[in-house]
Amino acid sequence: MSGRKLRAGLIGLGAMGRNHARVLSNLDGVELVGIVDPAGDTTGTLRAPVMAELSDLLALGVDYAVVACPTALHEAIGLELAANGVCALIEKPLAQSVEAATKLVDAFETAGLVAGVGHIERYNPALQSLRTRLEAGELGEVFQVVTRRQGPFPHRIADVGVVMDLATHDIDLTAWVTGQEYTSVAARTVSRSGRLHEDMVAVVGTLADGTMVNHLVNWLSPLKERSTVVTGDKGCFVADTLTADLTFYANAAIDTEWEALRAFRGVAEGDMVRYAIPKREPLLVEHERFRDAVEGKQSDIVTLRQGLRTVQVAAALLESASDGKVVSVVPSGSDAEPALR
Secondary structure (H helix, E strand, C coil): CCCCEEEEECCCCCHHHHHHHHHHHHCCCEEEEEEEEECCCCCCCCCCCCCCCHHHHHHHHEEEEEEEHHHHHHHHHHHHHHHHHCCEECCCCCCHHHHHHHHHHHHHHHHHCCCCCCCHHHHCHHHHHHHHHCCCCCCCCEEEEEEECCCCCCCCCCCCCCCHHHHHHHHHHHHHCCCEEEEEEEEECCCCCCCCCCEEEEEEEEECCCCEEEEECCCCCCCCCEEEEEEEEEEEEEEEEEEEEEEEEEEECCCCHHHHHHCCCCCCCEEEECCCCCCCHHHHHHHHHHHHHHHHCCCCCCEHHHHHHHHHHHHHHHHHHCCCCCCCCCEEEEEEEEEEE
């Protein structure tokens, strides 16, 4: 495919879909040849033709498609793309249920097609730098990951609650930056906005290496916050994904020769460093990585199996919130995919 531009399609022109259209329209090596949305181009600003049916897009001949329609439609559209030999970048979450997500994994793997999930936080500069530093051992032993993701209700979301729409960001980024899978979760949800689905969730979880995890996610706050705090032996990292800033707070505890105090692992305020890191747009980086994967190049994309794992953990949160119990998420099958127990 390297001798010509990849032919790309887009399905869905909501808020995220329009961002995808903007990036695809200017992406090197890619031509956006068509967009599917029953409402059409309400702004009249798009350069690519907008059509009502997926079959119209498939008739144009596309190498891959970006699926940015409501989550409830991901399964049907993804299966049709796989059946027609079209690679796909599917917005997160992969699907609204474990069963639907599993069908998508099976369909694209059976067809031998490149497919990924749009967990855009992985491409946030602050989290990319954080992961690199954790891998280098700059924090020592990791004790805890705490995320806060809150803000006003997005009226564009109607088919899923805050767990599937927002908490899936935190589930994926936590497993990714630490390199550890979830083993158990406990959650409480509430609905205060009068909608069918939950609009607030508080989570306590455990990763495979014993790291404690806490997530606070809601659609009920006038304060917009996107924070990831990782605490370890040598201090803590604070990543603000709204500003793409990464800050390190060092643990300045001094070793002592006093035998009685030696067993106590002290903590004291130390130096604070805010790192200067390049800040490229995460959505553009995500598209570049997926384009490269479709072209057969080595590329770091979020695989469908990883997207399935996130849906499984999210389903465990909803199960825990429903019955008030801790739910185990254990590896099973090939590729160590977690399953609910």
